[in-house]
Amino acid sequence: MKFVYLSKPEDKEYDFDSILNYTQLSMESIDDFKSWEIDEVYADGWVSIPNGIADLIRDATANKSKVTGIVLFSLDDISEDDLYDLIKLGKPIYCVNADYLGVVAGPKAEILVHTKNAKKYYKKVTSMKIRYGVKASQKPSGAPPFGYSHEDGKLVKNAQYATLQEILRLHASAVSVSEIAKKLDMNTAQIYGIIRTAEARKYE
Numbered sequence: 001m002k003f004v005y006l007s008k009p010e011d012k013e014y015d016f017d018s019i020l021n022y023t024q025l026s027m028e029s030i031d032d033f034k035s036w037e038i039d040e041v042y043a044d045g046w047v048s049i050p051n052g053i054a055d056l057i058r059d060a061t062a063n064k065s066k067v068t069g070i071v072l073f074s075l076d077d078i079s080e081d082d083l084y085d086l087i088k089l090g091k092p093i094y095c096v097n098a099d100y101l102g103v104v105a106g107p108k109a110e111i112l113v114h115t116k117n118a119k120k121y122y123k124k125v126t127s128m129k130i131r132y133g134v135k136a137s138q139k140p141s142g143a144p145p146f147g148y149s150h151e152d153g154k155l156v157k158n159a160q161y162a163t164l165q166e167i168l169r170l171h172a173s174a175v176s177v178s179e180i181a182k183k184l185d186m187n188t189a190q191i192y193g194i195i196r197t198a199e200a201r202k203y204e
Contacts, residue, residue: 001039001066005056007077008045016046023073026096030103036069036094044077053078057085067091069103075116083113145201146194164194171195 004023008014020041027033042056043049060067070086072078072095086093087109094103098115147164148155163184170180177195181188 001063002036002069002071003056003060003067004038004041004071004073005053005078006041006043006045006049006073007053009077010045012045014045016043016049019073023071023096026099027071027094029099030094036071038071053082057082060086060089060091064089064091069094071096072112073097075112076119078116080113080116083116087112145197146190164198167191167194168198 004020006016006019006023008019024038027036030036040056040059041049042051042053044052056070060070067089069092070089072086072093074097075083075095076097087106090106092103092105093109093112095101095112095115098112101111101115104111144150144155147157147161149158150156167180167184170183171177175183177188177191180186181191184191
């Protein structure tokens with residue numbers, strides 16, 4: 001008796017039949033795939049499929065002597081606790097999206113947990129690379145301040161620079177923000193932002 005578990009994020013629209021077909025094709029890479037004929041399909045993420053991972057674990061536990069294998073489409077949408085519950089059954093497990101691991105069972109099946117957790121590691125590493133890469137890069141990041149543009153990794157004055165100088169001149173002359181905005185046909189939020197950015201850049 002082979003159980004298959006398909007899953008998808010709730011906010012994504014994946015075609016159930018397409019994923020099932022893909023799963024069946026992937027199973028052909030299993031050495032004795034002919035003995036992996038699907039008996040029950042469980043799924044989470046599709047309203048039309050009533051049985052999910054909790055039902056699979058319950059049924060597999062109740063029919064432990066009959067269950068001969070479990071197929072998972074992905075590790076992303078299954079909790080670590082549920083994954084451990086499946087591993088504790090001691091049955092062969094095959095994950096479509098980790099097919100390079102082959103069929104694993106017993107203590108060796110814990111590699112599925114490590115594979116799932118690797119996502120956290122790579123997410124952190126990617127975040128770190130972006131964070132420190134941007135910091136070390138000579139190229140400016142983010143939108144350029146009012147009055148400037150990015151060219152060849154440098155800030156250069158653009159057509160709005162004259163307006164920037166006029167805003168700063170009026171502000172230095174104690175003209176109110178609302179008056180500056182009215183004079184230049186801009187809104188007060190823009191003027192406040194431009195002044196704050198310009199003043200902050202003095203200390204860079």
